[in-house]
Amino acid sequence: MPAQDDAVEPPALVLEAVHKHFRQGRRQVQALKGLSARIAAGGVTGLLGPDGAGKTTLMRLAAGLLLPDAGHVRVLGRDTRQEAATIQQDLGYMPQRFGLYEDLTVQENLDLYADLQGLDAAQRNARFVELLRLTALGPFGQRRAGALSGGMKQKLGLACALLRAPRLLLLDEPTVGVDPISRRELWSIIKNLRAQDVTVLVSTAYLDEAELCDDILLLHEGELLAQQPPAAFEAPLAGRCYMVRHAGLRRRPLQAALQARAGVLDALVQAEGVRVVVEGRAPLAQGGEDWQPVPPRFEDAFVSLLRKAEPELVPDAALQASRPSPAGERGGCQQSAVDEAPVIEVRELRRFFGSFEAVKGIGFSVRRGEVFGLLGANGAGKSTTFRMLCGLLPASSGSLRVAGVDLRRASAAARGRIGYVSQKFALYGNLSVAQNLSFFASAYGLRGARRQQRLDWARREFELGAYAEASAADLPLGYKQRLALACALLHQPSILFLDEPTSGVDPLARREFWQRINLLAEAGVTVMITTHFMEEAEYCDHLVLMSLGEILAFGTPQEIRGKVKTEAMPAPSMEDAFIGLIQAHEAQVRRAA
The missing domain is CATH 3.30.70 (Alpha-Beta Plaits)
Structure with missing residues (x-):
């Protein structure tokens, strides 16, 4: 644990032998197991760990929303058992699903939260000006919150959490589901809070963000695995x-x-x-x-420390039952998918919502067995395009063929060959894991012995047996992802659509997910995916980069990165390419307006 002189600067948060458990149906879950830690005042501390490690529980204990079963939590020198209400006057808390009111404007949301937090008129007006400047939301004060991009919604949530000028700010995965440009903007705000003597505790699933922190708490199964600066984690891997x-x-x-x-x-x-x-x-x-x-990088250390404590990744043979039917498989020579006819063809595709054109005449093709990435900033039109490709949303105009079927004429015929995992968890949260699997097996028309075979396969290959009776809503995020993918693969589709499937999922679960996807692609399944993790874009055979409903670039990851290569930046990352191309396009659009 980092050395510190508490007499000079008392810690902002102290946990002493903290235990916390919950009941999930018949199971008792030990969320924290005698955890002790100290968070130094004035810095940015990262809270990391795999799904189910206890991060959100720790955040809620620190916010005074939960009390420990045993042990003590002291926030800014006060015990949460005796002074929770007083503590909450001095802290800001932004949970994973911050409760913005989407029918209210940006300013009306700020007004409402100022009322809820008891800010008087003299305090709030100056604070509004400061926070709107800090978050760059000033020009959008009269825009309805529901019409904001994902990144702008997160910045508004952060502004609401900062209304009281807190001494301690708790941020539970504030960058989940936002694009790389918005992530950089949010972290610029977080780092600037250091100068205002705000202590920040931030949990994140993005390990590059951990390297921006002063100190890191790494949790695993409710216990503190390590606490030290990022460089100290990396040193043993030299x-x-x-x-x-x-x-x-x-x-x-x-x-x-x-x-x-x-x-x-x-x-x-x-x-x-x-x-x-x-x-x-x-x-x-x-x-x-x-x-x-x-x-070495921090991500190398994170994975190395947790690898031995986590289940082994899926073995190479595990997804054989997910392969397409033998008639649809590639030969033993594994011939390249680029030698075969496209299974997805898009030509002059457009989609209007009223007078707003969300997708503007785009076109591309995807060949059998490819992993094809669709990238773009929040609001670029990716999810709208996905929903049209899946037959969930009609196109306004253009040609759209999937698996040889014109989706504008016979979408039902194509759906039987499609598996779809949506951006938000879209299974039935009040049903158990077993009930969800059974429902989707019926929906896909599975009957008799084949139905039972596929259900047994899903429980076995996704290790869902222990959670069979648990409500889907109560699953750890990584297991929600497993269940969603298992349901999408029950009918052995030849095309798989994945809309930001790893958003918020920890790095080990993402690696397991991608091993499954790579095996499916090698077996001949066509995979189309959107993601905000730029390292995941490197798994794709080809990519489309969208901005404001248009395609900016198409090609292999290497070709996309090459578009921003310069003498000053001879080896750009995919994130560099994403940000550079989109910012240049948006600047061009603004100049033309």
Whole structure:
């Protein structure tokens, strides 16, 4: 634990041997198990851990919304058991699902929260001006909150949490579901709070954000695994991180081979190859592989620390039952999907909502067995395009063919070949896991022995047996994702649509998810995905980058990154490309307006 002189600067938050449990149906869940930690005043502390680690429980205890079963929580020197109401006067709390009123304007939301927090007229007007400047929401004061982009909604939620000028700010995954541009803007605001003597405790699923923190608490299964600055996590991995390339293998198959190799803790597809973390200090190279050492990152440390405590990733054979029917499989030579006819064809696709044109004459094609990415800022038209491709939303005009079927004429015929995982958890939260699986099996027309076979497969391959009787709404986020994907794959679709499926999911669960997706693609399933995790874009064979309803760029990840390559930035990341291309396009649109 970091050394500190409490006599000079008392800690902002102290947890002493804190226990907290909940009941979920017949199960008792130990959310925190004797956790002790101190959060120094005046800095930004990151709260990290896999799904179910206890992060949100810790946040709610710190906010005085829950009381510990045992132990003590002291916030700004006060015990939450005796002084919860007083504590709440000095802190701001932004939960994962901050309750904005979408039918009210930005200013009306601020007015409402100022009323709820008891700010008088003299306080609030000056505070409104300051917060609207800080969040750059000043020009949007009269815009309805429901019409804001995802990033702007998060900035409004942050402004509401800051109304009282808190001494301690609690942020529970504030950047979930927002695009890279909005993430940078939110973190610029968070870092600027240091100068105002605000202590920030922020949980996040983005490990690059952890490197922006002064200190990190890493939780696992309700216990404190480690607390130290980011650099201290990285130091033990010096000499154990490599970038691996192979001239004869694509990155996805190379990653699968490396991940299965003894002594490899992590293998992650990146722009230059596959990033590998090994247990020892000697590379585990085999024929044709080029291993080059690279400096460690916080993400390497996070995954390495948790890998041994987490279940093994799905074995290579685990998804055989998810393959398309034998008649639809590729031959043993695994011929490239680019040699086959497109299974998705979009031409001059448009969608209007009233007079607003959300999708503006876009076109692209996706071939069988491809992983195809659809990227863009919040409000770019990605989800609208997805819903049209799935037959859930009619196109205003244009040509749209999926699996050889014209969706504008016979969408029902195509749906039987499509699996869909929506941006928001769209299963039935009040039904159990088993009931959800049974419902979707019926909806897809599964009967008799095949129905039972597929249900058994879903429970086994997604490790849902222990949660069979749990309500879907009560599942950890990673298991919600597993259940959604299992339901989408029950009928063995040949095309899989995934709309931001890993939003908010921890890195280990994302790796497991992508191993499944890569195996499906290798088996011939066409996968179309939207994501705000730019490293996930590297898994795609081709990408489309959208902005304001238009396509800015199309190509492989390497080709997209190449569009922003300069002497000053010779090796741009996908995030660099995303931000550079979109900001340039938006500036061009503003100049033309």
